[in-house]
Amino acid sequence: MTSPADRPGGAAVPRTVGQLVRFALVGGSNTLVTFALFVLLQRWLPPGVAYTVVFALGLAYTTAMTSRVVFGSRPTWRRSALFAGWYLAVYGVGLAVVGALHAVAQPSAVVTALVTVAVTAPLTFVGGRVLFGGPVPAAAPPVRDRAEPGTAVRGSGPSGRW
Numbered sequence: 001m002t003s004p005a006d007r008p009g010g011a012a013v014p015r016t017v018g019q020l021v022r023f024a025l026v027g028g029s030n031t032l033v034t035f036a037l038f039v040l041l042q043r044w045l046p047p048g049v050a051y052t053v054v055f056a057l058g059l060a061y062t063t064a065m066t067s068r069v070v071f072g073s074r075p076t077w078r079r080s081a082l083f084a085g086w087y088l089a090v091y092g093v094g095l096a097v098v099g100a101l102h103a104v105a106q107p108s109a110v111v112t113a114l115v116t117v118a119v120t121a122p123l124t125f126v127g128g129r130v131l132f133g134g135p136v137p138a139a140a141p142p143v144r145d146r147a148e149p150g151t152a153v154r155g156s157g158p159s160g161r162w
Contacts, residue, residue, distance in 0.1 A: 019133065022070045023125050026062060034058040059087055071132040079131045086127035094120045 034054040041050035063083050067075035075083075097116050101107050107115070 019070055019129065020125070023066070023121075023128070026065045026070055027121065027124075030058050030062050030065075033061075059084055062087065066128040067132040070128060073132045075132065083128060083131050086131070087124065090120050090123045090127065093123060 034057065037057065038050055038054045041053060045053070063080050064075065066083065067073050067080065094116050097119050098112060101112055101115060
């Protein structure tokens with residue numbers, strides 16, 4: 001019987017689940033911190049300025065953390081800039097979702113937030129996966145127990161190498 005890791009692409013499922021969990025943790029921490037900063041900064045700054053400041057800080061945080069923590073890759077300036085652009089485009093999609101929801105109905109703030117996150121979070125994850133995740137590794141080739149006739153076997157020579 002074969003395990004998922006034995007089938008081509010089988011290792012991708014656990015890898016993706018781990019990435020999704022880390023993505024949720026990074027996104028959740030970003031949301032909590034920027035929310036607290038937004039509330040705090042409004043004591044000294046107009047709401048629009050406070051929002052812009054925390055959005056910029058959140059964008060920098062999520063760009064760095066998405067590449068390193070979520071997908072385990074070293075960010076380049078180019079990929080980070082592309083991700084920031086993608087993040088801004090997803091922000092625009094979120095605004096469009098909010099506008100569409102309120103054009104059709106008057107949903108509660110909770111429903112608006114849930115629908116918007118349901119649309120934008122997968123887009124953000126996919127963008128990060130494309131830019132920072134790299135290709136999904138194929139299954140490793142099977143290990144042979146015996147050498148082909150006429151080839152050396154590891155450990156068979158006088159030095160214990162080839």
